[in-house]
Amino acid sequence: MNIGELAKRTGLTASRIRFYESAGLLRTVARRPNGYRSYPPETISALELITTAQQVGFSLEEIRVLLPDDARAWDRDALLQAxxxxxxxxxxxxxxxxxxxxxxxxxxxxxxxxxxxxxxVADAQRVLSRVFGKAG
Known part of the structure; x- marks a missing residue:
């Protein structure tokens, strides 16, 4: 599928998908003879995992380490530890x-x-002394 269809199916912008690809979060994408990217269907799952992981607080570096090259090769122990x-x-x-x-x-x-x-002035000093941890 092309990047436009992938963007439509995932709700992500094409630029966001290209960013994830350039950041090494997506496997190298095949290029058609015309130079357009051709994404396999499993890219949708990978993008859903990436966006969900980001939403719960994982950094891109943390995600990069956890994403397997092949969905069948998940390192379950590493994932649980993370x-x-x-x-x-x-x-x-x-x-x-x-x-x-x-x-x-x-x-x-x-x-x-x-x-x-x-x-x-005295009241302000009293409050500020509390802010800065001094006895008031």
Whole structure:
């Protein structure tokens, strides 16, 4: 199939498909006598795997390492290890985000409750000292 048909069937642009090819994520594509690329049907599956992997956070380099030359040659252990590593990265990110959220909510409370008798400069110093981790 030509690149236009492949683009239509996958929802990707032709330039995105060419990018994946130049990045080494697609096997070398045969060229017709007129110079046009001719993609085999399994390219659709490869592109679906690439886009799904990107959507869940895999980098192109990580995908390149995991994609087999032949779909029958998947290295199941390497794939499982990469998936576990990605889940660990996501859990770490979730923990960092939860911590950041807690800090931001605390700062919001500090900004909202201005102690009586403090002027704006003192109040700003109090909040900023909390932002920068100093005792306030």
């Amino acid at each position: 998936l576990r590593r990605k889940v660990t990265e996501i859990e770490s990110l979730e923990n960092r985000l939860a911590h950041s959220k807690t800090q931001l909510l605390g700062l919001m409370r500090d900004v909202q409750m201005r102690p009586d008798g403090r002027d704006r």
